[in-house]
Amino acid sequence: METCRITRRAVLTATAGMAALGSGLLTGTAEAATGSTAKPAADPPTGTVRVFWLRPSDVAYDQRYPDGIAGVMQEAQRFYKQELGVTFKLNNPAVEVVTGDHPRSWYEDTPNGDDAYWWVVFNMQQELLAKLGLRAPDSRWLCVGEISAEKQGVSGGGGGGGWVILSGHDADGGAGTNGDMNRWYGGMVHELGHAFGLPDSTYTDGTPMSASFYSYPNCHFSQDQKNGILNGPYRTFLS
Numbered sequence: 001m002e003t004c005r006i007t008r009r010a011v012l013t014a015t016a017g018m019a020a021l022g023s024g025l026l027t028g029t030a031e032a033a034t035g036s037t038a039k040p041a042a043d044p045p046t047g048t049v050r051v052f053w054l055r056p057s058d059v060a061y062d063q064r065y066p067d068g069i070a071g072v073m074q075e076a077q078r079f080y081k082q083e084l085g086v087t088f089k090l091n092n093p094a095v096e097v098v099t100g101d102h103p104r105s106w107y108e109d110t111p112n113g114d115d116a117y118w119w120v121v122f123n124m125q126q127e128l129l130a131k132l133g134l135r136a137p138d139s140r141w142l143c144v145g146e147i148s149a150e151k152q153g154v155s156g157g158g159g160g161g162g163w164v165i166l167s168g169h170d171a172d173g174g175a176g177t178n179g180d181m182n183r184w185y186g187g188m189v190h191e192l193g194h195a196f197g198l199p200d201s202t203y204t205d206g207t208p209m210s211a212s213f214y215s216y217p218n219c220h221f222s223q224d225q226k227n228g229i230l231n232g233p234y235r236t237f238l239s
């Protein structure tokens with residue numbers, strides 16, 4: 001299962017990358033602002049990482065989600081600083097809560113592409129793009145979206161092209177209700193690596209871009225991976 005998830009991501013990265021895949025699906029809707037109630041008064045500074053928790057309309061608000069996802073981002077921020085000597089900036093609040101237009105089941109059951117694995121997170125991303133006027137990729141922000149919806153054993157997430165999109169089990173993990181936090185820290189470090197432009201490792205090599213992220217914090221970026229991030233499309237986001 002765990003290996004399968006990493007394989008799926010590898011396939012995605014190897015074919016077109018998530019952004020390219022997503023933009024095909026999102027044509028015509030990305031700029032269509034609908035229901036602007038969730039849009040904050042002012043956008044946060046550019047060159048930062050924006051983080052969203054999308055709460056489906058029938059999922060109860062729970063402060064553990066924004067607080068916990070913020071904690072995961074802060075740990076990933078610390079790890080990047082440790083590994084690279086520079087890191088990314090978060091905003092205040094670190095996590096923007098977005099109330100979904102639909103109930104949880106809609107995100108799970110509404111087709112969005114050929115592979116049901118991606119439906120929940122693509123449906124989330126599409127709504128975030130429309131509501132907040134975001135793009136994929138977006139040169140202004142690197143974006144992380146997590147949604148409290150998941151069809152068990154089917155849904156999953158990934159990263160690439162300036163985005164990380166994650167489903168219910170990662171959101172629950174961030175909130176502290178799904179086991180060891182190191183699993184969720186390592187997962188975020190891995191997906192952010194994709195968002196910053198890195199591919200999956202081809203074997204379990206001790207780096208967080210391989211299944212070694214399951215051993216977090218006992219994994220480290222290789223020099224090639226460090227160079228890839230520091231010379232990648234979001235290099236100016238790091239200081």
Ligand SMILES: [Zn+2]
Binds near residue numbers: 006009190194209
């Ligand atoms: Zn991956």
